[in-house]
Amino acid sequence: MRKTLILVCIIAFTVAALCQSFIDLFLTNSYFGRRVVTERGASNKSRIELVYRWPEDKIVQVLSPLVLIWAKHSGSFVMGEPNNLRVSPLEILDLEDLFIRQMKQTGISKTEKVDGKYKVVVDSPSGLFTAIINEKGYPERITRVFQGVTTELVYEDVQPLSQKFEDIASKYNIRASETTVNFPNEIKEILQTVSWYTISRLRIGEEQVILIMANHKSGSILKIVYASKQVNVNTEQNEKMLQCNGQGYFIYIITQDDEVLRQIKQLLEK
């Protein structure tokens, strides 16, 4: 019995050590790859991308549905067409970034070795993530299931990347000082508290406005109306509304959750 317990402990320790090593490899690897992103659910979308990834930086060239480049460098983001890149006020996070973030915040729920590859499961408030990582620490597939929407990132070809960020950045004309996208700071602050959003245009009276339907990280539904003139926003029963005015724009935040509204009010008053 004692020998069996010691053997089990040794095996558990070895598996844990091995898992740790491939996770470390995954987090510290630099690679270049081609990947396909698909989202299935209420709405379907797909992207084909080339990705250059370093432990802290990333350059992604979206090939389809439109040609676009975005990059993460030293904590800031740029996005745009090849010769018109601008600093993005919002973070741009792909499924891999979200998986790593949730893995660090929530921790790994389950790890298993399947056909020589590692399957890592992270059950987080932002969804159920499943990643397949090979023994070299390169990702092969990352899946997230969240509120009936399945997002899948499939790597078709991953190779080690020896070039530095600056080498690839110069190839795509990514420079340090780019102009910033004109974007209301209030919306930026609010969107940092949500896990995903949808966006649509609609008319209120004569005015064209933007409606952002977002899922707050607490789970509550949040509606944000952005207009360039004051508009009469109708709310449903039990919904509370917060209005804030900027220079030449009006923002209406609507939710049923009093606590969320209080948090957002505090956030905007800072």
Next chain:
Amino acid sequence: MNEENFQKFLDGEIGKDELDQETKQDVKTYTLTMQVMKARYDYKPSAVLEERVMSKVRKKRELFSELLIAASVVAALFFIVFNVMPVKIPVTAKTQQVSVSEVFDYLSLVKLVGDGF
């Protein structure tokens, strides 16, 4: 010419009789020269000539003044148009509409290339 006697004669110290023939001739020449110079300096142009000359000068001065005034008026108009008059263009509804579109386009792009927050 005896210069010393010439000067003394002009100063009234000696008479004309005391001068030699050559100096007398020079005194005569000198007197004539002085008369010509006096006539020249005492010259006063006729009213017609004066008016003709002065009108040319006045025309030049007037032209310069007119050019100066015109330039000042143009400069003042530029200043008024670009600094004083209210500029209405930036606050038209069209400009604000662009802002709404910009927010929409940017959020749509972030949603397209990103997978959430």
